[in-house]
Amino acid sequence: MSTSLSARARQKLRKLLKGRFLEARKDLLAYAFDASGLTYLPEAVAVPANAAEVAAILKLANEENFPVIPRGAGTATTGAPLAVAGGLVLSLLGLNRILEINPDDLVAVVEPGVFNGTFKRELAERGLFYPPDPASYEFSTLGGNVATCAGGPKGLKYGVTKDYVLGLEVVLPTGEIVFCGRRTMKGVVGYDLVSLIVGSEGTLGVITKMVLKLLPKPPATASLAVYFERITQAAEGFLALVKGGLLPAAAELLDAVTLQAVARFFPKDWPEKTRALL
Incomplete structure (x- = not known):
């Protein structure tokens, strides 16, 4: 080389x-x-x-x-x-500090090397919640999540990473350090440079600090499994749920082929005629 x-x-x-x-x-x-x-x-x-x-x-x-x-x-x-x-x-793993968690303003200021899972646990202890949950959240960084605009199962109800980034400190390719965005929930003045940086994967600059929006932690959570004899029934059932005003935090659909694969490794605990699991 x-x-x-x-x-x-x-x-x-x-x-x-x-x-x-x-x-x-x-x-x-x-x-x-x-x-x-x-x-x-x-x-x-x-x-x-x-x-x-x-x-x-x-x-x-x-x-x-x-x-x-x-x-x-x-x-x-x-x-x-x-x-x-x-x-x-x-x-960027060396920039790994949670600089601020503000429960009154519902914002946090973090460096890019903080792991998503670590951040979630710190917030949970304070009754707060950061929804974006990529499959790799336990071992991926918040900086990486912002750089790729990572989503996850909870995107159904809460949105993805871009919906929780209020402000960014960015080092431009020239070496200049700039801040774009805000610390407030509302921000409608000027160019939306934050949205330009989020998802740009390091091509426009290097993120060194992030201001993130938080939510109050849900008072309770529960999981529900529903079995269907046809996959179309599962789709129709989910649409009926949403149209009825009940939007779950996350939803997963397993078809018959996926259920067969699961049965190879785990006990089969669903009805024999099941062809879809929601």
């Missing part, structure tokens, strides 16, 4: 990050894959601890002309956080 990280760039990164600039192959291997199954070994990995270090890295990347690939926990199934063309992987 031809290198794009010059000796001068490496020296500056070593000085900036000290032991948080990784070059040894054994260290780089941990950043060479994601959940896609693809593998691309980066030339080096930077683990900044704050926005100022991120800004310095991006400014240097412009000066020395090397690619930077932002990375969260590496749970993507697309290869997005991989150094496909070489360059520097920018791990």
